[in-house]
Structures are given as structure tokens and as C-alpha cells.
Amino acid sequence: MPRYRTGRRTLLSYRHIVTMLAVACGLVTTVIAFKPTAEFGHVGIVTDAVTPITRTSSSGETMKFSARAIRQIRDATAGVDEIFSSRGEFSVPQAHCDDELLPDCSRRIIDIKNAVINLIKDEATRNGEEARAQLGRALHTLQDFYAHSNWVNNPGPNNGTFNGALGVSVLTRLSPTEPTCIDDFFDGTLTGRGLTDITTGYFGGVEPPANKCAHGVLPGAGIHKDEPGRPFFVPARARAVDGTRDFVNQILNAPGVAGNDDAIRALMDIRGTLGFVIDDTGSMGSSIDGVKTAVGQIVTSVQDPKKRPDNYLLETFNDPTIGTPFVTTDAGALLGAVNAIFVNGGGDCPELSQSGLLAAIAAARSGSKLYFFSDASAKDASLAGNVTAAANAKKIIINYVLTGSCSPVDPAYISGAQNTGGQLFFIGRNETGKIFGLIEPSLTGDLQPMMLLNTTLGSGSTSVTVPVDSTLTSVTFSVSLDLLSAVHVIRPSGAEVLPTDPDATITVLSTGRIVTVRTPSPGDWQLQIAGAGDLSASVMGNSALELADFNFVERRGRPEHEGLFPINGQPVLGTTQIGRATMSGDFSNAQFELVSPAGATLQAITLTAGTDPDAAADEFVGNVDLPAAPFRVSVRGTDANGFAFVRTFPPTLRAQSVRVRAVAQGVRLTPGATTPVQFEVTNLGSPVSFLVSAVDDAHLVSGVGPLTLTLGPNESATTTVSLTVPAGTTLLFDTLTVVARSAADAAINNSTRVGLAIGVSDRDGDGIDDDHDACPDSDRAATIVVDGCDSGVANTLSSNGCTSSDQIAGIAAGAGNHGDFVSGVALLTNSWVSDGIISGSQKGAIQSCAAKSKLP
Numbered sequence: 001m002p003r004y005r006t007g008r009r010t011l012l013s014y015r016h017i018v019t020m021l022a023v024a025c026g027l028v029t030t031v032i033a034f035k036p037t038a039e040f041g042h043v044g045i046v047t048d049a050v051t052p053i054t055r056t057s058s059s060g061e062t063m064k065f066s067a068r069a070i071r072q073i074r075d076a077t078a079g080v081d082e083i084f085s086s087r088g089e090f091s092v093p094q095a096h097c098d099d100e101l102l103p104d105c106s107r108r109i110i111d112i113k114n115a116v117i118n119l120i121k122d123e124a125t126r127n128g129e130e131a132r133a134q135l136g137r138a139l140h141t142l143q144d145f146y147a148h149s150n151w152v153n154n155p156g157p158n159n160g161t162f163n164g165a166l167g168v169s170v171l172t173r174l175s176p177t178e179p180t181c182i183d184d185f186f187d188g189t190l191t192g193r194g195l196t197d198i199t200t201g202y203f204g205g206v207e208p209p210a211n212k213c214a215h216g217v218l219p220g221a222g223i224h225k226d227e228p229g230r231p232f233f234v235p236a237r238a239r240a241v242d243g244t245r246d247f248v249n250q251i252l253n254a255p256g257v258a259g260n261d262d263a264i265r266a267l268m269d270i271r272g273t274l275g276f277v278i279d280d281t282g283s284m285g286s287s288i289d290g291v292k293t294a295v296g297q298i299v300t301s302v303q304d305p306k307k308r309p310d311n312y313l314l315e316t317f318n319d320p321t322i323g324t325p326f327v328t329t330d331a332g333a334l335l336g337a338v339n340a341i342f343v344n345g346g347g348d349c350p351e352l353s354q355s356g357l358l359a360a361i362a363a364a365r366s367g368s369k370l371y372f373f374s375d376a377s378a379k380d381a382s383l384a385g386n387v388t389a390a391a392n393a394k395k396i397i398i399n400y401v402l403t404g405s406c407s408p409v410d411p412a413y414i415s416g417a418q419n420t421g422g423q424l425f426f427i428g429r430n431e432t433g434k435i436f437g438l439i440e441p442s443l444t445g446d447l448q449p450m451m452l453l454n455t456t457l458g459s460g461s462t463s464v465t466v467p468v469d470s471t472l473t474s475v476t477f478s479v480s481l482d483l484l485s486a487v488h489v490i491r492p493s494g495a496e497v498l499p500t501d502p503d504a505t506i507t508v509l510s511t512g513r514i515v516t517v518r519t520p521s522p523g524d525w526q527l528q529i530a531g532a533g534d535l536s537a538s539v540m541g542n543s544a545l546e547l548a549d550f551n552f553v554e555r556r557g558r559p560e561h562e563g564l565f566p567i568n569g570q571p572v573l574g575t576t577q578i579g580r581a582t583m584s585g586d587f588s589n590a591q592f593e594l595v596s597p598a599g600a601t602l603q604a605i606t607l608t609a610g611t612d613p614d615a616a617a618d619e620f621v622g623n624v625d626l627p628a629a630p631f632r633v634s635v636r637g638t639d640a641n642g643f644a645f646v647r648t649f650p651p652t653l654r655a656q657s658v659r660v661r662a663v664a665q666g667v668r669l670t671p672g673a674t675t676p677v678q679f680e681v682t683n684l685g686s687p688v689s690f691l692v693s694a695v696d697d698a699h700l701v702s703g704v705g706p707l708t709l710t711l712g713p714n715e716s717a718t719t720t721v722s723l724t725v726p727a728g729t730t731l732l733f734d735t736l737t738v739v740a741r742s743a744a745d746a747a748i749n750n751s752t753r754v755g756l757a758i759g760v761s762d763r764d765g766d767g768i769d770d771d772h773d774a775c776p777d778s779d780r781a782a783t784i785v786v787d788g789c790d791s792g793v794a795n796t797l798s799s800n801g802c803t804s805s806d807q808i809a810g811i812a813a814g815a816g817n818h819g820d821f822v823s824g825v826a827l828l829t830n831s832w833v834s835d836g837i838i839s840g841s842q843k844g845a846i847q848s849c850a851a852k853s854k855l856p
Contacts, residue, residue, distance in 0.1 A: 038563065038613055038614050038615065038616070039615070039616050039617045040227070040228055040237065041078075041226070041563075042074065042077045042078050042081075042139075042140060042143060043074040043075075043077065043078055043616045044616060044617065045077075045139075045143055045237065045240050045241050045244055046070065046073055046074035046077050046136075046139060046244065047070055047074060047616070047617075048241045049240075049241045049242075049244035049245040049248070050065050050070050050073065050244070050245070050248060051064075051065065051070065052245070053065060053245060053248055053249065053252070055252060055264050055268075057261045057264075058259070058261055059261075063261070063264055063265060063268055064268060065267075065268045065269070066268065066269040066270060066445075067544075067546070067548065067584040067585075068269070068270040068367065068445075068548065069128075069132060069267070069268055069269050069270050071548060071549070071582065071584075072129070072132045072133070072136075072270060072366070073132045073135055073136050073139070074136065074616070075136065076132060076133045076134075076135065076136020076137060077136040077137075077139045077140045077143070078136075078140075078563055078565075079136065079565075080095055080096075080136070080137055080140035080141070081140070081562075081563060082556070082565060089137070093203065093774065094108050094141070094774075095108065095137070095140065095141050095144075096140075096141065096144045096148060096203065097141060097144045097145045097148050097149060097200050098144075098148060098200060098201065098202065098203040098215065099200065099202050099203060099774065100173050100174060100176075100180075100199055100200050100202070100212070101173070101200070101774055102171040102172065102173045102198060102200065103170050103171055103172060103173055104774065104776070105141050105144075105145065105171075106165070106166060106169070106170050106171040107170050108138070108141055109138050109141055109142055109166055109167050109247070110167060110168070110169075110170065112134050112135070112137055112138035112141075113138060113167050113247070113250060113251060115134050116131045116134050116135050116138070116251055116267075117251055117254045117256065117257055119131035119134065120257060120263040120264075120266045120267050121254075121256030121257050121260060121263050122256070123262065123329060126262070126263070126266050126329065127266075128265075128266035128267055128269075128270070128310060128365075129270070129310070129365045129366055131266065131267055132267065132270075135248070135251070135267075138167075138247065139244055139247065142166050142167070142240070142243055142244060142247055143240040143243070143244060145163065145166060145200070145240075145243075146162075146163075146225075146236045146237070146239045146240040146243065147224060147225055147226045147236055147240065148200045148201055148203075148215060148223075148224055148226075149198055149199065149200045149201075149223075150180075150190055150194055150198065150199055150200075150213070150223055151163060151198060151236070151239065152225070152232045152235040152236050152239055153190060153223065153231075153232055154232070155190060155195055156190050156194065156195055157195075157196065157197070157198065159239070160235075161239070161242065162239045162240075162242040162243035162246055163239075163243060164246065166243060166247065167246075167247045167250050168250070171198065172813050172814065173810060173813065173814060174193050174197055174198075174199055174814040175810050175811035175812075175813070175814040175815065175824045175828075176209060176807055176810055176811070176828065177209075177210075177211075177811065177824050177827040177828050177831070178192065178193050178211075178811075178814055178824065179191055179192035179193065179194070179211035179212075180192060180193055180194030180197075180199040180211065180212055180213050181194055181199075181208075181211065181212060181213035181214070181223070182211075183210055183211045185221075186214070186216075186218070186220055186221040186222070187201075187207070187208055187212070187213055187214035187216075187221065187222060188213065188214060188216060188220065188221055188222045188223050190213070190223070191211075192211070193814075194213060197814075199212075199213055200213070200223075201213045201214050201215035201216060201222050201223045201224060202214055202215060203215040210831075251267070252264060252267070261305075265305070266310070269445065270310065270365075270366070270367055270445065271308065271309040271310045271445040272309055272310055272364070272365050272366065272367040272368035272369065272445065273309060273310060273311050273312070273313050273327075273363075273364040273365045273368035273369075273370075274298070274309040274311075274312050274313070274368070274369060274439070274442070274443070275312070275313035275314070275315065275360050275363075275364050275368060275369070275370040275371065276291065276295070276312075276313065276314050276315070276338070276370070276371050276373065277315045277316075277317070277353075277356050277357055277360045277370055277371070277372045277373070278291060278314070278315070278316050278317075278338075278341065278372075278373045278374075279316075279317060279318065279351055279353065279356075279373060279374035279375065279376060280316040280317070280318055280323075280341050280342070280343050280344075281318045281319075281343060281344070281345050281351060281376065282343050282344050282345055283343075283375055283376075283404070284343050284373070284374070284375055284403075285343045286429045286430060287373060287375065287403045287429050287432045288338070288341055288343060288373075288432075289432075289433070290429075290430065290431065290432025290433035290434070290435070291338060291373055291432055291433070291435075292335070292338050292339055292433075293432075293433030293436075294432065294433050294434075294435050294436040294439065295331075295334060295335050295338050296335060297436045297440075298331055298334075298335075298436070298439065298443070299331040299332055299334075299335050301440060301443055302331045302443065306444060307443040307444055308331075308443070309368075309443065309445070310329075310365050311327055311328060311329045311365065312327070312328050312329070312330075312331060312333075312334040313325055313326065313327050313360055313363055313364055313368075313370075314326040314334060314337045314338060315356050315357075315359050315360040315363070316341060316356070317351060317352050317353060317355065317356030317359075318345055318351050318352065319345075319350065319351045319352050319379055320352070321352070322352050322355045322356045322359055323356075323359075324359075325359055325360055325362075325363035327363055349376045349377055350376060350377050350378060350379030351374065351376045351377075351378070351379055352378075352379055352380050353372070353374055353376070353377075353378040353379070353380070353412070353413075354378050354380045354381065354382075354383035354384055354386070354387050354412060355380050355383065357370070357372065357387045357391075357398065357416070358383065358386060358387055358390060358695055361387070361390045361391050361394065361396055362390070362697035362735070364394065364396060365394075366394045366395050366396070367394075367395045367396070368394070368395075368396045368397075369396070369397050369398075369399065369422075369439075369442050370391075370396060370397070370398045370399070371399050371401060371435065371439065372398060372399065372400045372401065372413075372416075373401050373402075373403075373432060374400075374402060374403075374404075375402065375403045375404030375429070376404065377410040377412075378410050378412045378413070381410060381411070381412040382691065382693055383693055383695060384411075384412035384415055384416060384746070385693065385739035385741050385746070385749045385751060386693055386694075386695045386737050386739050386751070387412075387416055388415065388416060388419040388420060388751075389569070389737050389739060389751035389753060390695075390737050390753070391416075391419075391420045392419070392420060392651045393737075393753050395549075396420060397420050397421045397422045397650055398416050398417060398420045398422045399417065399422040399423050399424075399425070399438065400413045400416065400417050400422065400423070400424040400425065401425050401427065401432060401435055402424065402425065402426045402427070403426075403427060403428065403429045403431075403432065404429075409424070409426060409534075411746070414534075415746075415747075417454075417536065418454045418536075418597060418652050419651055419652045420650065420651055421449060421452060421632075421648075421649075421650020421651050421652075422650075423438075423478060423480055423536045423537075423538055424480060424536055425438075425480045425509065425511065425512050425536075426480070426482070426511055427509050427510055427511060427512065428509075428510050431509050431510060434507050434508075434509060434514075436507075437505065437507030437514040437516065438476075438478055438507075438514050440516070441474060441476045441516060441540060441542060442540075444542055446542050446543060446544060446546075447476075447540050447541070447542055448540065448541050448542070448543050448545070448546050448547070448647055449538065449539075449540055449547075449647065449648045449649070449650045450466065450475075450539040450540060450541050450646050450647060450648060451464065451466055451537075451538065451539040451599060451634075451646060451648055452537075452538050452539075452597075452599075452632060452648050452650060453535065453536070453537040453538070453597070453598060453599045454534075454535070454536055454597040454598065454652075455535050455597065455598035455599075456533065456534055456535065457481065457529070457531060457532050457533060457535050458532060459531075459532045460530065460532075461485075461486075461528060461529060461530035461531075462528075462529050462535075463526055463527065463528045463529075464526070464527045464528075464529075464537070464539075464599065465524050465525070465526060466524070466525045466526070466527055466539050466646070467523075467524055467525075467636070467643070467644035467645060467646050468492075468520050468521070468522055468523060468524075468525050468541070468643075469522055469543070469545065469638075469639040469641075469643045469644060469645035470522040470639055470640075470641040470643045471543040471544060471545040471585060471586065471639055471645070472520055472522075472541040472542065472543045473518070473519060473542045473543065474516060474517065474518050474519070474520070474541065474542040475516070475517050475520045475525075475539065475540070475541040475542075476514065476515065476516045476517075476538075476539070476540045476541070477489050477513070477514070477515040477516075477527050477537075477538075477539050478512065478513070478514045478515075478537065478538050478540070479512055479513045479514075479527075479529055479535070479536075479537045480509075480511055480512040480535070480536040480537070481511060481512070481529065481531045481532075481533055481534070481535045481536075482511060482531070482532065482533025482534050483511075483531045483532045483533045484510075484511050484512065484513070484529075484530075484531040485530040485531040486528075486529075486530040486531070487513040487515070487527075487528070487529055487530075488526075488527075488528040489515045489517070489525065489526070489527055489528075490525060490526035490527075490528065491520075491521060491523075491525060492521055492522075492523030492524055492525060493521070497515055497517055501517075503517055503518045503519060503520075504516065504517050504518075520541075522641075522643040523643070524644075527539065543585065544584070544585045544586075545584070545585030545586065545587055545639060545645060545647070546583065546584045546585055546647065547581060547582075547583060547633075547634075547635050547647035547648065547649055548582040548583065548584050549580075549581070549582040549649070550579065550580070550581045550582070550633045550649040551566040551567070551579075551580050552566065552567050552571045552577040552578065552579055552580075552624070553565055553566055553567065553578050553579075553580045553621075554567055554578065555578075555614065562614070563614050564578065564580055564612070564614045564615060564621070568661065568752045568753060569656075569659070569660060569661075569750045569751045569752050569753075570653060570654060570655070570656045570750050570751070571626055571653075571655050571656070572655060572656055572657065572658075572659050572684055572750070573626065573628065573655045573656065573657050573684060573685070574655075574684070575626065575655075576623050576624065576625055576626075577623070577624050577626060578621065578622070578623060578624070579592075579605060579607055579621070579622060579623070579624040579633070580607075580615065580619055580620070580621050581607050581619070581620045581621075581633065581635065581649075582616075582618055582619050582620075583609075583618055583619075583620065583635070584618055585639075586639060586640035587637050587638065587639050587640060587645065588637065588638045588639065588640060588642070589637045589638055590620065590635050590636070590637040591604065591635065591636055591637060592604070592605045592606075592607045592620065592633065592634070592635050593605060593633075593634050593635075593636070594624075594627060594631040594632070594633060594634075595631060595632050595633075595634045595648070596629060596630070596631060596632075597630055597631075597632065597652055602627050602629065602631055603625075603627060605622065605624050605633075606622045606623075607620035607621060607622040608620055608621065608622055609621075626655040627655070628655065629654075630652050630653065630654040630747075631652070631653055631654070632648055632649060632650070632651070632652055632653065633648070633649040633653070634646065634647070634648045634649070635647050635648075654747070656684075656748060656749065656750045657683065657684045657685030657686075657748060658681065658682065658683055658684065658685070658688075658690060658740055658742070658748060658749065658750045659681070659682045659684065659750055660679055660680070660681050660682075660738055660739070660740050660750050660751055660752045661679065661680055661752050662677065662678070662679055662680075662752060662754050663678040663679060663680055663718060664677075664678065665754075667754070667756055668756065668757045668758070668759070669700070669723055669725045669734065669756050669757070669758045669759070670725060670759070671725045671726065671727050671728070671729050671758065671759050672725065672726070672727030673724070673725065674702060674722050674723065674724040674725075675722070675723050675724075675725070676720045676721070676722050677720070677721045677722075677723065677736065677754070677756070678718050678719070678720050678721075679692075679718065679719055679720075679721065679738050679752065680716050680717070680718050681709050681711070681716065681717055681718070681719060681740045682711075682714070682715070682716040683711035683712065683713065683714065683715055683716075684713075684714065685713065685748070686713065687710075687711070687712045687713065688710075688711065688742050688743070688744060688748070689708055689709070689710045689711075689742070689743040689744075690708070690709045690710075690711065690740040690741060690742060690743065691707065691708055691740070691741055691742075691743050692704060692706070692707050692708070692709065692719045692738065692739070692740050693707075693738070693739050693741075694721040694736060694737070694738045694739075695736075695737050696723065696734050696735060696736040696737070696756075697734055697735045698731055698734040700723040700724060700725055700734055701721060701722070701723055701736070702722050702723060702724040703720075703721070703722040704719065704720070704721050704722070705719065705720060706719055707719075708743070709740070719738075721736065721738060723736070723756070725758055729758065729759075731758050732757065732758055732759065733755060733756070733757055733758060734755075734756045734758060735753060735754070735755050735756070736753065736754050736755075736756055737751060737752075737753045738751060738752055738753075738754075739751040773800075773801030774800040774801050774802050775800075775801050775802035775803070775806045776801065778797070778801065778802060778803045778805075778806050779795065779803055779805035779806055779809065780795070780803065781795050781805060782794070782795060783795050784804050784805050784808065784846055784849075785805065785849075786808060786825075786846070786849035786850050786852075786853050786855070787849070787852075787853035787854060787855050788853075789848075789849035789852050789853060790849075791842070791845040791846045791848075791849045792842075792845055793838060793842045793845055793846055796837070804832075807828060808825060808828065808846075808850070811824035811825055811828060812855045812856045813856070815855070815856045816856075817856070818853075818854070818855065818856070820856075821850065821853075821855050821856050822847070822850050822851055825846065825847060825850040826847055826850075829843040829846050829847055830843065
């Protein structure tokens with residue numbers, strides 16, 4: 001961790017040795033932060049602070065943060081403690097207000113606040129998802145201020161309210177030599193300026209500078225107040241909740257945001273992207289006419305703000321090109337773009353459909369729905385695994401509408417629909433306009449998957465019982481079957497839903513039916529299907545009762561700040577995984593199970609809330625023994641009114657016999673250069689050859705090799721992905737997805753996604769990037785100059801990014817008068833002599849300049 005050389009011991013102390021041994025032997029409980037994913041930690045603080053916040057719209061509507069938006073904010077807040085993640089800032093001390101970096105952490109909070117405001121106030125650049133991600137980064141730092149400082153200590157500053165300066169002004173820091181804690185074994189008893197001024201502890205296993213406070217690892221050590229049982233935990237958490245609420249209100253009250261309904265909604269709710277991925281070859285002319293009809297209906301529907309997604313997306317593809325994604329918040333502009341599609345070319349059937357989907361996924365927001373239209377197979381079917389991995393990482397559902405194919409239907413489309421929780425419709429060219437019946441229920445943003453079925457019917461019929469609960473405002477049954485004979489939806493009363501029913505809308509397709517019932521009666525409904533062939537059926541409902549998320553997770557994070565974070569890729573066979581399901585809405589009980597793609601129960605799983613210390617209150621956690629067969633996660637229970645409910649997490653999951661992971665974390669791409677990124681592929685099954693593919697959002701991949709890896713059981717090999725960044729790029733970030741799939745069976749595959757920062761921000765040019773620089777705006781003068789007096793002593797740079805002049809400036813900033821400043825410089829330079837940094841005569845020159853100065 002960054003640290004000042006001055007005033008530090010040069011040898012390991014007894015306390016440091018004991019600390020390292022205690023941690024290594026497991027004698028210390030590593031709960032040393034507001035734990036990132038725990039209810040008492042960051043995620044609970046966000047929930048408690050943000051839930052009560054409301055605003056009144058211009059039409060009198062009460063606007064508040066949706067459960068989806070709160071989850072996204074708290075996920076970003078917890079993610080700052082991540083290690084194996086592009087978003088993690090675990091080693092950035094100012095992100096945690098460590099090491100007395102008060103000016104740096106408070107400046108970070110202000111900078112991020114301004115970025116959030118700019119992300120929501122203007123329609124042209126509005127991006128609520130990115131705003132929530134940035135908000136989470138700021139909130140982590142703000143909350144860590146209360147956990148890592150002496151703000152609430154008594155004796156000490158004993159502040160009974162939050163620090164209103166956070167988000168408004170830059171805090172000052174005490175000088176590196178100003179005593180704040182008694183220098184003993186624990187470095188946790190405040191003294192001197194630590195009793196009156198703000199200080200924070202020094203993080204890590206090394207000792208803090210002399211007479212400074214430690215963060216604390218051993219029981220009783222340091223000043224952290226990060227877990228129940230630590231002194232002052234309760235007031236620190238309370239002030240963190242209050243400070244979080246104040247900070248969010250600062251954003252909502254900012255010029256350009258206050259009174260701007262669209263800006264406030266962008267921050268408070270998640271609707272996702274409504275996207276269309278369209279084959280624009282000549283044979284698609286009549287199909288695109290139908291898409292125009294559906295988009296025209298959307299334009300009419302979204303006049304109601306409650307039916308407006310975050311934005312719209314249009315992506316076209318053919319062969320040999322794909323288009324640039326068109327993204328807009330204006331439904332009329334979307335219609336104009338669709339109307340402007342010029343169909344041409346074609347002739348050879350396969351098209352670059354998977355590349356088009358990948359471009360759309362990269363441009364779409366999380367939680368989106370994409371509708372794919374084509375009459376051709378995929379020319380780039382080898383990228384199907386990349387499509388699934390990228391879509392599932394962003395919780396994107398893909399529905400496929402096909403009006404033709406290079407017979408039979410491309411497996412890439414079948415797997416894409418099943419693995420993301422979407423459906424595949426094979427319909428007539430003149431039927432595409434009817435697909436609005438499938439799109440309309442998703443416009444309100446609260447469409448919940450209840451049951452999803454993928455199977456094959458011989459001939460005859462099948463019937464499914466669907467529990468409809470009292471929270472549902474609408475329910476939609478959609479069926480696609482190769483040879484469809486009949487679809488019947490039966491109410492709990494025994495009456496069939498008919499086209500003449502005033503509460504129902506039925507869309508008839510040549511191979512499908514879409515039946516929507518508004519305000520359905522709670523109880524057991526029946527879905528009866530007759531016909532033969534490949535069946536895709538779904539039951540979706542509009543409701544606030546939600547199985548919001550499911551992940552297989554592992555404990556990792558910033559050292560001593562561990563939490564539950566999602567694994568990368570799919571789980572592997574033969575392992576017991578930790579499953580974490582997130583529920584929201586009103587319900588009495590919930591039981592979880594793994595179900596086959598056909599809807600059959602494979603096994604019950606025990607996930608419970610309130611039992612894992614690293615989980616939030618709405619998260620159900622438990623160990624899961626994985627089946628060998630593909631599965632989805634489903635939950636059944638009763639709602640608050642006693643009616644049965646069912647919800648299903650859409651993606652199809654499968655334990656795999658191959659694992660893919662990055663060899664190194666935190667790789668940065670250099671503009672004007674090619675950067676290699678290595679990945680390890682491990683075979684956990686029988687001997688097999690794996691085909692490797694790599695795709696990135698910014699289209700920077702310039703090479704992959706080797707493309708084929710032949711591995712025996714438990715063998716590993718590496719492959720290298722090269723990414724070339726143009727010299728003049730303005731890109732700051734890229735996401736790379738690498739997939740390894742069996743050459744013999746495409747269902748055997750796994751993936752990993754890594755975030756790659758582009759370029760290095762180094763404002764002061766000292767060779768230490770700003771994220772790790774304790775003094776990002778260093779005084780880089782060649783010699784130490786004190787208030788115009790040049791000492792002639794070299795101005796050296798320490799490993800944490802601070803120069804000698806920076807340290808003297810820190811003393812000046814914290815000195816109460818000239819005498820304090822001169823004394824502080826004397827202590828500092830004496831320690832430099834002891835550490836062999838300067839000579840006695842050089843010390844005299846610096847102290848002489850300090851005495852002549854008029855500082856502070």
C-alpha cells in the first residue's frame with residue numbers, strides 16, 4: 001500500500017510480525033471494512049439510505065428508487081472492494097479514505113458526483129446505468145470515511161451528525177508528523193490532534209508512521225469501526241446512512257437535475273434497452289415492413305412515461321458487414337431509423353448475425369430485451385458462445401424471430417434463445433408486425449419470467465399448471481411450436497380465455513400464440529398445447545414480486561474486505577458452489593429448485609436469508625451440488641395474501657468440464673500499441689480439443705493464438721489474445737469475452753469476461769498512475785522550495801507518488817501557526833536524516849528555509 005517513507009520504522013516491528021502470523025494462522029476474523037456485500041455493511045447502508053428518498057414529478061407522481069436501481073447502486077458500491085474484476089479499486093487507498101488521504105478521497109467524491117450529474121441531466125448524454133455505477137463508487141468512499149476515520153470517536157471529535165462537507169468541499173489533512181494515536185502495540189488510542197481533528201487509519205499489515213493510527217487487523221487494534229462489536233460501529237454506520245442519503249439528495253437537487261423528471265427517472269429506475277437486431281439483406285424486405293409496424297405501435301404505447309424504456313437500439317447486419325448501433329431515447333427517431341433501412345444484396349444464405357448481436361449487446365444497457373429478425377443462418381456461428389456469455393453477463397434476454405433459415409434452424413439461434421431465457425419464433429414473412437404482442441408487456445419494465453419451457457413434442461398435447469399470484473397486474477402466455485395445432489389458456493374458474501374476452505389480447509401466428517390477460521384472477525391457470533416439434537413456451541407476468549438475480553458466488557475481495565462476488569463464467573462439474581438468489585417484493589416464503597429446460601424439477605436446493613454474514617437481507621444463500629444436466633433456477637412460495645407464486649431466472653445454466661480464466665488481472669491496454677492478454681484453459685473431462693474465440697466490445701482484437709488447444713484430463717494450456725489500440729483513441733475501457741468450446745460438442749464450453757482499462761492517467765507525470773498516486777498533482781520541482789526559498793536539496797519522489805515538497809506542503813496545510821510549521825519540518829527532516837535520505841547539512845538548509853518562510 002502507498003506510504004510515506006518519512007517517520008516510518010525501517011524494520012518490521014513485533015506488532016507487525018504478530019499481525020502477519022495471526023492472519024496467516026486464521027486467528028483474526030477478517031471483517032475489516034463495512035463489509036462490501038453484508039447487510040450491516042455497504043449494501044445494507046445503501047438500501048437503508050436510498051429507499052426513503054422520493055421526488056414529486058411535474059404531473060404529481062411520487063418518484064422513488066426502484067428495487068432494481070437500488071440493487072445496481074449497491075452492487076457498484078460493493079464492487080470497489082473487488083479483486084478479480086475490472087471495476088475493483090481494492091488497491092486504491094483514496095477509494096477507501098485510508099492513510100489520511102482526506103483531500104484525495106474527498107476530491108474523488110466531488111469529482112464522481114459531478115460525473116453522475118452530467119450523466120443524467122442532458123438527454124443527449126443520459127445514461128442512468130453508468131450514473132448508478134459511478135454513484136456506487138462515490139458512496140463506497142463516502143461510507144468508508146465513517147468506518148475508517150475518527151469522526152464519531154469519543155473521546156475524539158464525537159460528531160453526532162454526518163459530515164456535510166463530503167461532496168461539497170475538499171478536506172484537509174494533518175501533516176505526516178502530527179501525532180494522532182499513541183504509538184503502542186495497537187496504534188488505536190487517539191491522542192494529540194486525533195482528539196480534535198479528522199484522521200484516518202493506515203491500512204494493511206505494515207505499521208503506520210510513528211504516532212499515527214492503524215486501520216487495525218488484530219482484535220482491539222486500530223480505529224476501524226467496520227463490524228458489529230467494534231467500538232463506535234453503531235454511530236459510524238448511522239452517520240454513513242445519513243451521509244449517503246445527503247449525497248444522493250445533493251445530486252437530485254443539483255441544477256439541471258432538480259425538477260427534471262427524465263433526469264430523476266434515469267437515476268431512480270432501470271427499464272433497460274429495447275433493441276432490434278435486423279438482417280437487412282434484400283430478402284428481408286417484407287419482414288422489415290412488419291418490424292416497422294411493430295415499432296409504430298411502440299411509438300404509440302410509450303406516450304405513457306411508465307411504458308418508456310431507458311433507450312432504444314437498432315443494429316443491422318448482412319454479409320460482409322454489420323452496422324453501427326443506433327441508440328436513442330426518442331421512439332420517433334427509432335421509427336425513422338427503421339424506416340430508413342435499405343434492404344439490398346444477399347444471395348448466399350449465411351449472414352454475420354452473431355457479430356450483429358455482439359455489437360447490440362455491447363451497446364445495450366443491463367436488463368435489456370433484444371429482438372432479432374432474420375431469414376438466414378449464421379455465417380459466424382462459432383461466436384454463439386460469446387453471444388451467450390456477453391448477454392448473460394448483462395442479464396439480456398434475446399428473442400429470435402425467424403422468417404427463413406438455411407434449413408434446419410441454426411443451432412446458434414436455438415441455443416441463444418434457451419441460454420438467455422428468450423424464445424424462438426419461426427413465422428411467416430407477413431407476420432413480423434404481430435410480434436408487438438410479445439414486446440408490449442416488457443415496456444413497463446416489471447415483466448417477470450414465471451415459467452420457461454424448451455422441449456420437443458412428439459404428437460399429441462401437453463398441459464402445464466401455472467400458479468398466478470395476487471401481485472400480477474398482467475400475465476402473458478407465449479408459445480412457439482413447429483407444427484402447432486392448438487393453444488388453450490384456462491382460467492382458475494375453468495373458463496377458456498377467448499379473443500372476445502375484454503381483459504384478453506390474443507395474437508395468432510402460424511406457429512405460435514401470444515395470450516395476454518390483464519388483471520388476472522389469482523389461482524392455478526392451465527396452459528394446454530397441442531402439436532409436434534420443437535416447443536418454446538413462456539409465461540411472463542408484470543409484478544413487483546421478483547426473482548431479481550441468481551449467481552454462483554465466491555468469497556473474495558480487498559484483503560480483509562471480502563464479500564460474495566459472482567464467479568466468472570459457468571461453474572465446473574464436480575464442485576459444490578455457493579448459490580445466491582436475490583428476491584424483492586412482498587411474499588411469505590420461498591423454496592428454490594433446479595428445473596430442467598423442459599420444466600421438470602431436478603432437485604430442491606436450500607437457500608436461506610439472514611444466515612450468511614456476507615449477504616444482504618434480500619439475498620438467499622446456500623451450497624448447491626450441481627447436476628450434470630442443464631438447468632434453470634426457479635422459486636416457488638406464497639405471496640403476502642397467501643396465493644402461490646412461481647418465478648424463474650431466465651438463463652439456462654450447466655456445470656462444465658472446461659474452465660477459462662485470465663492469467664493476470666488488471667491488464668491495461670496502451671494506445672498506439674498491441675497488448676497481449678493471456679488466458680488459461682483447463683480441461684476437467686475426457687481428452688478433447690477446444691476451439692478458442694475472443695470478441696471485445698471495442699473491436700480491438702487483432703489476433704488469437706493458438707486457436708485450438710488439445711488437452712487431456714486435468715491438463716491446462718494458455719492462449720493469447722492480442723488487442724491493438726489506435727494511438728489517438730478516446731476510449732477509456734474495453735470488455736473482452738473469451739470462450740473455449742469443445743470441437744466435438746458445442747454444448748461443452750465455458751467463458752470469462754475481463755475489463756481492460758485503456759491508457760494510464762498520470763496528471764503529474766511521475767510514472768505512478770493517478771489511481772495509485774497518493775499525490776496525483778505533485779510538486780515536481782527539481783529542488784525543495786519553501787515559500788520561495790530554494791534549499792538546493794533534491795526534491796525526491798517516494799514510492800507512494802508524493803515528493804519531499806508535497807510532504808512539507810502537507811505540514812503547512814495542517815499547521816496551526818508558523819511555530820507548528822517549523823517544528824513539523826524539523827521532525828520530518830530529522831527523520832529523513834535518520835533514514836539516510838538526506839545529510840545533516842541538507843537538513844539545515846531545509847529548516848532554514850522553513851524558518852524564513854511566512855507559512856502557513
